[in-house]
Amino acid sequence: MNDTHRIVVIGGGYTGMFSAIRLAHRTRRLRVQITLVNPSSRFTERLRMHQIAAGQRLADHQIPDLLAGTGVAFVRGAATAIDTDARQVVVDGGAATLDYETLVYALGSSTDTGKVPGADVHAHTLNSPQTAERFAARLAEMVGGAVTVCGGGLTGIEAATEIAESHPGLNVTLISLDEPATMMGGKARAYLMRAIERLGITLKTGAKITKVLPDAVELEGGELVHSDACLWTTGVKVSPLAADAGIAVDERGLILVDATLRSTSHPEIHAIGDAAAVRLPWGQIHGTCQSGMPTAQYTADAIARRLRGKRVEPFRFGYFHQPVSLGRRDAVIQFTKADDTPGRWYLTGRAAVAYKETVSGSPLTTYRLSKHMNVTTIVSKGTREPAA
Ligand SMILES: Cc1cc2nc3c(=O)[nH]c(=O)nc-3n(C[C@H](O)[C@H](O)[C@H](O)COP(=O)(O)OP(=O)(O)OC[C@H]3O[C@@H](n4cnc5c(N)ncnc54)[C@H](O)[C@@H]3O)c2cc1C
Secondary structure, eight states: OOOOEEEEEEOOSHHHHHHHHHHHHHTTTSOEEEEEEESOSBOOOGGGHHHHHTTOOOOOOBHHHHHTTSOOEEEESOEEEEETTTTEEEEGGGTEEEEOSEEEEOOOOEEOOSSSTTHHHHEEOOSSHHHHHHHHHHHHHOSSOEEEEEOOSHHHHHHHHHHHHHOTTSEEEEEESSOTTTTSOHHHHHHHHHHHHHTTOEEEESOOEEEEETTEEEETTSOEEEOSEEEEOOOEEOOSHHHHTTOOBOTTSOEEBOTTSBBSSOTTEEEOGGGEEOEETTEEOOSOHHHHHHHHHHHHHHHHHHHTTOOOOOOOOBOOEEEEEOSSSOEEEEEEOTTSOEEEEEEEHHHHHHHHHHHHHHHHHHHHHHTTSOOOOOSBOOOSSOOO
16 A cells, blocks of 8 residues: 655645645655646746736746755646545646645636726736736837726736836826725835836826726726726636635635635645635735745645644734835835734835845745755744734
8 A cells, every 4th residue: 555645736836836845845754745736837926927017037937947856746737626535636637637635725816807897808917927928018019108007906006117117108007996005104105106106107096997998998987098008907816626626715716724724624635825715813814925935834834744643733924014116126115013004114215125126036045945944934923813
């Protein structure tokens, strides 16, 4: 009988990569076989998709190179079904099947263009390097003209500022229902708003988008905002794979997890990153790399501990910063309390640019180091009680 414990990690983004590499190190003296499944062999630096959109070329990080020396097997393909009874992952509709005793579900999330008519046809997204490159190509062929960025969340702000900085000849409009960056403290937010103004970005807030047309974005009330190129950054969706497999999910399709990040319906399945509905004393964590990397770290450690018959403490995490790039030459970092409300301190200008760059590059540094040592990504463990 084969007594090797088979662990399959589906999704080779920020969290799947980290959990696989850390698991390999944590279980190096155990009989464990780890397999990582991802549709592309190139690692997607999602934190930098807005840089691609603005026309920059990113380094080409290949997943097999990042995994070299860990013993983790890489399967290039998409998980297309999970048979939870047989404990099998089906890859590319049956091209391969992978048996597991433990499954780590790390499929992330993507921008939802399905809620507003026309967005799926006429708007670009930052969902993959390919979609970001198509948008960059569109911008490159424009001589003057109007760019609309739909969604004033941090991704929309980073994209709008990056595009405005690198394409000063284009008129960039940021369209948002809510005021941007209200989660920041007053001073950091004022700095961010000044950067938007300095870069010549037109800000339209309180604007509900009702339709995306080939050459315009339609707002509630009928106003048309002319648009030669539209970037959609608002709304999040997750893969239906978990729900289709009968794994318990919330109303958005995120996997419901217990205090140790195991599926509430299938404890042999661990959910991490954007795909997991992680509740903490102060509320549900939102999809960020900042919270995702700790879920991956924790899960790798929890699996290794259980395999050794050890006790596993509940997951704890607290936010500590909101880093926002404002083009390549400016940034603002709001330091926060554990529940993501703003603290007193913030950073701007060149120091913030250097800080943000360190943050964006840190997952790859973490992977390299994690092959040999236990690197922590948990800066704050938060509180056990709801924030006052
Ligand atoms: C432009 C932009 C800027 C951002 N900036 C920040 C920031 O500054 N700070 C921050 O904390 N967060 C930021 N985020 C959010 C952050 O990128 C996500 O929270 C993070 O990527 C989540 O990690 P993940 O591993 O859950 O998902 P991902 O990194 O998205 O990885 C999911 C992986 O699963 C793969 N996959 C999908 N379907 C399948 C399948 N069926 N089978 C196998 N594999 C599959 C995907 O190809 C991908 O490789 C930003 C996001 C964007 C888009």
